[in-house]
Amino acid sequence: MRGQKIKLADSTQSLQLRAGIGAQSAALSFDISCFGVDASGQLSDDRYFVFYNQRTSPEGALRMVGSQSGDAETFEIDLSKLPATIQKLVFALTVDGAGEMKSLQSGYFRLEADGQEIARFPFAGSDFGAEKAVIVAEIYKKDVWRLSAVGQGFAGGLSALLKNFGGEELEAKQPESVPISPVVAPPIPIPIAATPTQPKVNLGKVTLDKKGEKTAISLIKGGGVQPFRVNLNWEAPAKKGFLASLTGSAPDLDLGCMFRLKNGRGGVIQPLGNYFGSQSSEPFIYLDKDDRSGAAQDGENLTIFRPDEIDLVMIFALIYEGAADFTSVNGRVTLKDQNGNEILIRLGAPERGLGFCAVATIRNVGGHIEITKEEQYFKGHMEADQRFGFGFNWKAGSK
């Protein structure tokens, strides 16, 4: 129950733990993070703020491994590897976007050691009010490692939570190294076709850092419809050891999209099956080349010439060969218009063993093109299609 404290040594001798957080709510979407703080409760080293954009601490003692065993998020913790300056791990659940914790149906924190659950702390929306951020539990060292069921929160959300850990000061000092975007940014209209006499509004680079984050490009225009270009780039990892020559062709990634036009026509554009689309006729989406190694400077490019014709486009990247998944390829997708506005989507949270990534969706919403970062990983086309509901027929192919 709330306020309860235990010594870990009473339940396990192991310092290798798995912590799982669950949260059920029809109305809310959540972010889960962990703050590794010092003896005075301050986040003195921002590398120990483990969250969706920074999934592991430098030495790997604290790793966010995604949704496992029914948890919304699972952490792998090795207390023996944590530096002595980190005295407390604070696990937090925050509401992403609108809503308050009282709409939470149920949630829990649980701790496992050697495959056995040693502690479980259930909580519910009735424990809370207008909080948008809740400290669920803390694993902390006071002579010995202990666990405390906290279940207390902040109405001010993740930013109030950060302030509590001295994170505000840190944000000001090092804005580059902590890309905290706790609130989904409202759609930023990027005028796609500014007339030459008007100063251009150039937002430069917009980075969609987290899943579900959106930005928008306005189709309101002075002249014709402006195309925009989608680029996929990646890196061939440095080869190591003598086996590299036996095992290693460089990873070959493919860029493609599933589309549905406003007239209802749908299809897939990708190197596989050599369907590159067309610039001058439907679907007005064209893939320029198939870079087989990541060596080409500009990667692979897909141009959407008539964004006004589309209903939904799902941009995907897939690994054709040379890598098992996206963990080693540092994939980046950028979307650019002709005014130099650029939206960057990093494939920063790959899942092991899954070689297909739904990167982003592009929707035509009443004269605006809305771009949403998806970054969802699947086994293949078919599973992704099931998620996004294009309803294609799938058969195996090669190129």
Place this chain on the structure above:
Amino acid sequence: MAISLNKGGNLSLTKSDPGLKKISVGLGWDVRQTEGADFDLDASCFLTGETGKVRSDADFIFYNQLQTPDGTVQHTGDNLTGEGEGDDESIIVDLANISADIFKLAFTVTIHDAQARSQNFGQVAEAFIRVVNVDTNNEIVRYDLSEDASTETAMIFGEVYRNAGEWKFRAVGQGFAGGLGPLAQNFGVHI
């Protein structure tokens, strides 16, 4: 240097601090940073005779009765939030002049309205209680409530008692079901 006793341990105050005449029993905790009702911890003291019960209701020192008629035990006042550094509440005891038929002073900490606010000691940050020599400001013993109490809402922290001409202190560290009311009844106060 303060001694930290384990639960059940005892210490001779007279021997630890030979010039000791007056003690201050201080209670401190941190202001709540999170959302919700403030944490309001109350320090109280029960003066008991040989039977372990109060002689009368005048021997129950708490936020509504800040001192004994003879002034040998004084509560310095109620703090509702824990704001400020150091002790947030303290009770000063004039050991040298306290009535001879008082054998024991039990110091307790309770959370005000704990049930209604669904609070317990485990939620309160940096809660401690300590015994200080008022004349020298020397801290004799300290007890960390946040580690040794978790889901309790009332606790007998420790007791100062006479033993063979000395004053001794015992770390009781015993949780007590219910709040200040039942605790007071336990010591024979008429509530």
